Amino acid sequence: MTGPAEQTAVETEKAIEKPVIVSLKNLTLSFGGITALKDVSVDIRANEILAIIGPNGAGKTCLLNCLNGFYKPQKGQILFEGKNITRIRPDRAAQMGLARTFQNIELFSGLTTLENAMAARHVFMKQNLLTGGIYFGPAHVEEIRHRRIVEDIIDFLEIEAVRHHVVATLPYGMRKRIELARALALEPKVLLLDEPMAGMNTEEKEDIARFIVDIFEGQGETYPDTPVLRDGVRAIVLIEHDMGVVMDLADRIVVLDFGRKIAEGTPEEIRNNPQVISAYLGESATR
Ligand SMILES: Nc1ncnc2c1ncn2[C@@H]1O[C@H](COP(=O)(O)OP(=O)(O)OP(=O)(O)O)[C@@H](O)[C@H]1O
Numbered sequence: 001m002t003g004p005a006e007q008t009a010v011e012t013e014k015a016i017e018k019p020v021i022v023s024l025k026n027l028t029l030s031f032g033g034i035t036a037l038k039d040v041s042v043d044i045r046a047n048e049i050l051a052i053i054g055p056n057g058a059g060k061t062c063l064l065n066c067l068n069g070f071y072k073p074q075k076g077q078i079l080f081e082g083k084n085i086t087r088i089r090p091d092r093a094a095q096m097g098l099a100r101t102f103q104n105i106e107l108f109s110g111l112t113t114l115e116n117a118m119a120a121r122h123v124f125m126k127q128n129l130l131t132g133g134i135y136f137g138p139a140h141v142e143e144i145r146h147r148r149i150v151e152d153i154i155d156f157l158e159i160e161a162v163r164h165h166v167v168a169t170l171p172y173g174m175r176k177r178i179e180l181a182r183a184l185a186l187e188p189k190v191l192l193l194d195e196p197m198a199g200m201n202t203e204e205k206e207d208i209a210r211f212i213v214d215i216f217e218g219q220g221e222t223y224p225d226t227p228v229l230r231d232g233v234r235a236i237v238l239i240e241h242d243m244g245v246v247m248d249l250a251d252r253i254v255v256l257d258f259g260r261k262i263a264e265g266t267p268e269e270i271r272n273n274p275q276v277i278s279a280y281l282g283e284s285a286t287r
Pocket of ligand 1: 031034035036054055057058059060061062063103
């Protein structure tokens, strides 16, 4: 039995719960006989880093792929700031403020760091080739503005030294960082990160963790003219296998197993959840 005092405490906590930005409702996604997601509901709240964890093949990447329009779930609904975006195209999702990185880096490998980041800005460019050709002035001004934003992002992620290097020639950890630059160049409201530290050593992971926190909090003093760096993003969704990183960074954690959500809670709750320990944490601890 809960007494009036406890009830009031619970109600107060609910009242100050962070507002939902994205709501995934009862998503089901199948490929032929494989059910990748089964009736999964997840809310992404303002001002939170939400980690998605679970064993290999649990459906984590599929969840992100539904979120940004790469996959269309057979059942369920995705609401972004109240709008139904369940069948949205990926480029439209990016324009609306959902940007992501990929587990297996998806950059233009023949282009440089700078060119990759500038390519992301094309979703915002008002000038097309024709008007750009006729009215050189406005197109040029717009190009300069985009370039400034991209240069700030390159500075922030400490990749100036490779800004003119062709991506294919760079080491893996650096390419992961450039992917983050490209996602930031989309000025997301919600940043979706699919294993941003996979394959990195401890030092590289620490760098990325620091960038994630800085992106989340905003760096107004250093980058007053680049809104995404100045104000930070509203929420981050992070798929990550390194439990140390997850427990340190996440405000909340969602656990998937065989396409189903088996738990959701604070790092403390998840760490002590017997079902999560048997499905995932036990296994990762022995790896
Ligand atoms: N395009 C596809 N076609 C067929 N099956 C797919 C496709 N994409 C994902 N799957 C299957 O859906 C299931 C969930 O895959 P998903 O990539 O989301 O897992 P995950 O939790 O991200 O795993 P990991 O930690 O290994 O990256 C797996 O069985 C996978 O093989």
